[in-house]
Amino acid sequence: MDRLPDPAASRAVLIGTSSYRHLEQLPAVSANVRDLADALRDAMLWGLPEQHCTVISDPDDASGMLDAVHRAAQEASDTLLVYYSGHGLRDPDTADLYLALTGSRENVGYTAVAYEHVRAAVRSARARRCVVVLDCCFSGRAARVQGGDVAAQAAVDGAYVLASAPRDRVALAPEGELHTAFTGELLHLMRLGITDGPELIDLETIYRVLDERLRAKNRPQPQRSLENDIGRLPLIRNRARAGGHAPAGPVLDAEVRSAMVVAGLGLARLLRSAGRNRDAVPVLRLAAEEQTPGAEGNDTFAVQLELAEALAEAGRLREAIAVLEQAFHRTREMYGPEAVLVCRRLADLLQESGNHIQACEVLKHALDLTQRETTGRSAP
Numbered sequence: 001m002d003r004l005p006d007p008a009a010s011r012a013v014l015i016g017t018s019s020y021r022h023l024e025q026l027p028a029v030s031a032n033v034r035d036l037a038d039a040l041r042d043a044m045l046w047g048l049p050e051q052h053c054t055v056i057s058d059p060d061d062a063s064g065m066l067d068a069v070h071r072a073a074q075e076a077s078d079t080l081l082v083y084y085s086g087h088g089l090r091d092p093d094t095a096d097l098y099l100a101l102t103g104s105r106e107n108v109g110y111t112a113v114a115y116e117h118v119r120a121a122v123r124s125a126r127a128r129r130c131v132v133v134l135d136c137c138f139s140g141r142a143a144r145v146q147g148g149d150v151a152a153q154a155a156v157d158g159a160y161v162l163a164s165a166p167r168d169r170v171a172l173a174p175e176g177e178l179h180t181a182f183t184g185e186l187l188h189l190m191r192l193g194i195t196d197g198p199e200l201i202d203l204e205t206i207y208r209v210l211d212e213r214l215r216a217k218n219r220p221q222p223q224r225s226l227e228n229d230i231g232r233l234p235l236i237r238n239r240a241r242a243g244g245h246a247p248a249g250p251v252l253d254a255e256v257r258s259a260m261v262v263a264g265l266g267l268a269r270l271l272r273s274a275g276r277n278r279d280a281v282p283v284l285r286l287a288a289e290e291q292t293p294g295a296e297g298n299d300t301f302a303v304q305l306e307l308a309e310a311l312a313e314a315g316r317l318r319e320a321i322a323v324l325e326q327a328f329h330r331t332r333e334m335y336g337p338e339a340v341l342v343c344r345r346l347a348d349l350l351q352e353s354g355n356h357i358q359a360c361e362v363l364k365h366a367l368d369l370t371q372r373e374t375t376g377r378s379a380p
Helices: 027-041 062-075 115-123 139-143 150-154 181-192 203-216 239-244 254-273 277-289 298-313 317-330 337-352 356-378
Strands: 011-016 053-057 079-085 088-090 097-099 129-135 160-163 200-202 223-226 234-237
Touching: 011 027, 011 062, 027 053, 027 079, 027 181, 027 277, 027 317, 053 062, 062 079, 062 115, 079 115, 097 115, 115 129, 160 203, 181 203, 181 239, 181 277, 200 203, 203 223, 254 277, 254 298, 277 298, 298 317, 298 337, 317 337, 337 356
Parallel strands: 011 053, 011 079, 079 129, 129 160
Antiparallel strands: 088 097, 160 223, 200 234
């Protein structure tokens, strides 16, 4: 296997449940599906056409989660990729894996979707190769070996399952991080590539690198099951090999990261000025990921403000608010004109979305920042 799956004959369905009525909220899941979709559509990585990459956000019922999977299973003739991120639940009697819906309740299996139904959709696929990625608690149950793994049970030649956590462990959504631990590491690998790695990155290489990096951070270790030689399927291009030379690698020093942020911000502004707002969004997201923890906040706020503006211009108001809310939390650690501007823009978007009380609270915080800065300048 020396080429990527044919984008025209492949399909991806990305499912994310971040909002719940009875379970803990998972805001990182929204970023997971959004950014993974951008990565799969990126011509530098795979180049999946937008109409072949379906995103399902916060499904209310089984049909809302599974209809798109069944449709993609019938349309794909090369590769089918199904991704789920959200709460994974266990049935109290059988300990089977269930995928949570917005109204799911703990220990009430019929309020969620049994993983068995996803397996049935995969079993029906016309695709030559199927990949299932699960970023949820207890997802290793889908990749279990004893009693038959999911690939064997699905009876699809070349099925591959990559799960974020062992069968009896919870997955991790680290506080303050944009993505969950597993998907965040996956996106990092996709966007930066693997130094000294092959030109095309296959599934087993993705699993091995994720396992090494998550183990080093003492985070839940991924699991996988596979059939035949599907693990050798190249899924993405190695961005570290772009242009015939490798960049510095996944761990860059602060000076290089800062230069990348500034360059990304400049490129995004150039794209927006040329009317290519949509192309500017992934550039800004990549620049935001290169922020160095503990660095000065001017560039950080500038990138987040620019990204929020680009999202708002594209009509993605909810995502724009999420970006500015993340920036807003940082204003508690540092303040200045940029922090005040973040507050003002966030308040504008909150008012536009009808959240007037929250907008008032944000404006009050902006006033406090202004007073604090004024007091600091006038102090002897």
